[in-house]
Amino acid sequence: MSATLDKIDHDNYNDDYVRGILRKTRVIAMVGASPNWNRPSYFAMKYLQQKGYRVIPVNPKEAGNEILGEKVYASLSDIPVKVDMVDCFRASAAIPPITDEAIKIGAKVLWLQLGVRNDDAAAKAEAAGLQVVMNRCPKIEFGRLSREIGWMGVNTRVINSKRQSRI
């Protein structure tokens, strides 16, 4: 199968589009990361770390503290290393200024979590050359494409008779 990177549209993403993003990403800035173990952002950060991503938390209330061994920054602009993806655990209305900052720091991907969608911000990011994913979770998508999530009885929609289980 040819690896087309067309996303289709923001209601339906092509598996290859999401796979392409998760394969090339190394450093994720997680906006809205929480230090509480039972918050969804903490779940996602811990899982993505286990899969080899560096996840840098962004949360002004926690700036200077550590979450899961990583220093927390107050804003995307404060992060001293290059960021590939900006992953947002914020309300849809809070997305436009984060998008502007993501463009400014040269991120390649803007990812909005489950329940988060802002089509205007997405259009702006795409015009600036970023790839955009909305209303998805990178942990769930990684688990689905690697088929690990199938252990929980979840329909991965992936059919593959190859032996390898890389995403």
Next chain:
Amino acid sequence: MASERKPAARAAENTSPFGFDTLQVHAGTAPDPATGARTTPIYQTTAFVFEDADQAASLFNLQTFGNIYTRLTNPTTAVFEQKIAALENARAATAVASGHAAQLVAFHMLMNPGDHIVASRKLYGGSITQLGVSFKRFDWHTTFVDPDDIDGFAAAVTPKTKAIFVESLANPGGVISDIEALADVAHKAGIPLIVDNTMATPYLCRPIEWGADIVLHSATKFLGGHGNSMGGVIVDSGLFDWGQNDKFPHLSQPSPAYHGLTFWETFGDMAFAVACRTISLRDLGPAISPFNAFMILTGMETLSLRMRKHCDNAQTVAEFLARHPKVEWVSYAGLKSDRYHALAQKYLPRGAGSVFTFGLKGGYESGTKFVESLQVFSHLANIGDTRSLVIHPASTTHRQLSPEQRAAAGAGDNVIRLSIGIEDVADLIKDLEKALAAA
């Protein structure tokens, strides 16, 4: 403003680009990553070694995907779960030990003491007893209503009602539920529609595509299909919004069973399936054996082939019986004269299943004589086997009731239930002809 539009509860359409026959063979069954085994290995183990203490903690907190203990998850069972989720066009599934366990686990996730269910009066008898008698001891109450009276379902809903429960195709009465209309009633009340799809299987009917939120199966029947393994499964469409009201605190509020984790917020459109597994199945305990899951998932690889033959044979047998002078009536929705024929054409266009009842001219004695005279049909209390099965409810399952009670339950003295198998239909008809002559 367009940019503020609220995303759908569902993160992704499950509609697969693959056809049903491809999914029944391939869904969930990738080659074993450790050995390359092409057939799903039977992971006959109770427990799984942790990678390290940190991974163990992550697993117990549900922060990572992996196996801990076969009461919760098992890689063989997971293949069965993924297969049925794919075939039902659903988000996720949780397998359990039997169809009855599926009902117990699903309702446990929805109900509190004092809560209420509205269910069809024509459910399988064992389910009537489970809901009407055993569930009462949990202070869960059920109002049973006429399945043909849609307004009756709406009228029976109270502020305590947590679900509407029907069978897509009822065992054994041949009732077909108007799923689309019932989904509307349930959703107006802010509660899910639960549909048992055991008799139809996803090959004949996919209730989620008509608005059902949760689908249950006794996998013991047509899914496994060979009468060799008990199993059940809860299938979650992923479409129900558990946060739309305060009726489902186990999903929408922080869970005391997981130190304040909120399932709906954390797991989104798979919250119900995950909670069924990690709360109800974990704490009630009716886990399926990995061996049974293997037998069932192997059976499922031929589901469409078997269902076509089951339905073709049943149609031919029903038409034969309808013409026979010793037969008073046949209740099979595949017959044009049947009262459910129109609903069958809407919901079961590929066939009306293979389990139905008919009435013999004559009484109790004729019924027992008929059953005893059959040679190819097996006299036993099950359905959905490759073999053709027969039972005379009056002399077996409903024996303890008075003749009046039996008649009211649809198990009158002259009623015979058949589950038509996939043998040569000419041999089945020969067998029935001989037994009818003796009856």
